[in-house]
Amino acid sequence: MEGRRVVGWAARDASGLLSPYSFTLRKTGPEDVVIKVLYCGMDHTDLHQMRNEVHSTNYPLVPGHEVVGEVVELGSEVKKYRVGDMVGVGCMVGSCGRCLSCNSNIEQYCNNRIFTYNGIYKDGRPTQGGFCSAMIVHQKFVVRIPEKLSPEQAAPLLCAGVTAYSPLRQFMGSGKVLNAGILGLGGVGHLGVKIAKAMGHHVTVISSSDKKREEALQHLGADAFLVSSNAAEMEEAANNLDYILDTVPALHPLQSYLSLLKVDGKLFLVGVSPKPLQFDATDLILGKKNITGSFIGSMEETQEILDFWAEKNLTSMIEIVKMDYVNKAFERMERSDVRYRFVVDVAGSNLE
Incomplete structure (x- = not known):
């Protein structure tokens, strides 16, 4: 599976403007889940990172860490998910797995946490986020979207929620x-x-x-x-x-x-x-x-908020946009001109 080509939208410099960017995903490991991205929420952190405002940004940068998609392929040791499952990926795609934080199920406080984008994965490659057609993520950092929740409604819960x-x-x-x-x-x-x-x-x-x-x-x-x-x-x-x-x-x-x-x-x-x-x-x-x-949430808490949302029949207030509108949407987000979360219809967009 090495060399799966995907198209995303990336920032190239501190202007933060996004445009089409083609790259290859890492090889699928035994515990990896290959996800076709359907929707991705837009977050204020995306803006900070795209513009190199919080900590040093590695360009090109594909943002997006409120990712909802469909499982299209599984590594040989994945038992939690099946092809066709609706899943989510939040702000992290890795951690050391050995420290006190990881062993206490609060892996978001691991000193070696790996962010979904603008991080370096264990293979030395830069991580890229959900503003793209597909992702490969270790099963520990994937959550299940409850059947009662529509995928676009679930997206904002993966970071903001x-x-x-x-x-x-x-x-x-x-x-x-x-x-x-x-x-x-x-x-x-x-x-x-x-x-x-x-x-x-x-x-x-x-x-x-x-x-x-x-x-x-x-x-x-x-x-x-x-x-x-x-x-x-x-x-x-x-x-x-x-x-x-x-x-x-x-x-x-x-x-x-x-x-x-x-x-x-x-x-x-x-x-x-x-x-x-x-x-x-x-x-x-x-x-x-x-x-x-308080920093984001653990994988356990991410699953909890999704289940809580479904159980309480809650809804997120979202505005769905296509990828060709994202630069405009980020401008509007800066002016607080959104009620209250933009969600990108990635699968329904022409990414090229």
Whole structure:
């Protein structure tokens, strides 16, 4: 199987513009799954990587780490999947398999994790993502898409969904109605609202302006809406939230949000700011408040969020686009002009 030619769309330089790119996949190993890509979600991280904004990008770069496709071929030792199965691939395609993180089923924290794109695979070749016709992935890093979920609906769950789910799953089954804050109403934020609501939490969406109020309350089912630039509203809401899921992928002041937390409240950072964030240590100390990070999710959690989504009959709010529209879609994503996630119909696009 060595030399399977595929066509993808790649960035060639820090302009981040994507155009057709032909390359060959690695040889299929005994535990590998060959996947025909059907859909791939578009993520803010794609934009950062395409433009070389977070850590050094190896060009040409084929982005995409919310990949849903159909199994078309199996390595000789794959027992989990069959040809024809609908499967997903998220942000990772490998890890060392031996460290404490890997042995604890939190392989996303392995120091030798291999990202789906802009990584180096064990054979020394660069990894390329889901903006292409096919992928070869080790079976451990493949998840099953539940039959009840349509493939395009499943795509955003493989990064954005599990990113919101992983820190919140610690509250599952607590039996308490927690006061949740979701900061930022983009791709991760809108899924965070749905997950927190499905867990039975009282959800407040926190946004810098009033323009998403109706969307949050009427379409996403949030219980309250808070405008962070309104000092009176923020003061009234002080010391009220058990946790805040901070999904903002840009520089923003943590100070005012920490004031919203109860004693022992947690602020989960899941959005990557390209510049350092600041806070006042006194606020943390006097309120016994916690700032903590959470990175994507484990393979186990990725499967859990897919099953949870299907079980609760939830839907993602997506806009489906063809590959020839992706550059325009990334421009729109930067302006927050999408409700709330673009998904590329890869199989239905002319990739050449």
